[in-house]
């Protein structure tokens with residue numbers, strides 16, 4: 001049995017299937033990774049061996065690999081071939097403490113960075129006004145960020161704040177909670193809702209995971225001491241990178 005057969009299956013790609021060959025080859029590689037036949041950091045067989053093994057052209061192989069590299073499942077290293085991507089370091093986040101992304105990452109020795117997706121001030125939508133208890137006509141500041149730790153994308157965050165707490169989104173460079181603390185409006189309490197989600201193609205590309213990968217969708221509504229809502233954020237955390245941990249105690253009557 002050749003290495004290609006051992007890793008990607010001995011069965012040829014059938015000629016009857018109307019799905020383009022490169023997509024079927026992609027599927028084959030993806031399922032080998034899911035099954036664990038191809039392990040994280042393992043090198044794929046060379047382009048020529050895959051082409052010969054499946055009796056397809058090298059252009060088809062290249063196209064199949066390029067798609068998987070784009071979705072984050074594979075990494076290409078100049079001159080040394082294609083590898084299965086490494087899983088990110090898993091991060092545990094306590095569910096009982098109101099911490100910020102930057103604090104969470106720094107406490108684990110990881111350097112938090114931001115890639116901006118959008119930032120603007122605009123009229124609150126009806127949904128935003130309801131959540132943030134705003135009057136009609138009030139403005140909100142919207143901050144859409146990709147959050148990275150040690151260069152690895154970890155979460156997409158879409159935060160909305162009443163503009164009176166943050167009148168100019170350009171004031172924010174790194175940590176929203178540090179900036180709110182400087183302005184005397186750091187939240188002290190929050191309600192959070194967690195649900196399971198599948199990532200869309202756009203979100204998956206940002207987080208460098210396969211389309212449809214599992215994620216945790218988290219809504220956080222955060223308040224000041226006097227219960228004024230200060231932030232509503234919807235985040236998508238990579239399912240393969242996060243563990244949320246809660247401490248449970250028996251209530252004493």
Ligand code: 16G
Nearest residue numbers: 100101102175176177178218220233
């Ligand atoms: C966390 C919060 C998010 C907050 C952000 C501030 C969750 C689920 N979400 O990611 O609501 O806006 O921290 O982080 O924990 P920063 O101060 O680093 O910008």
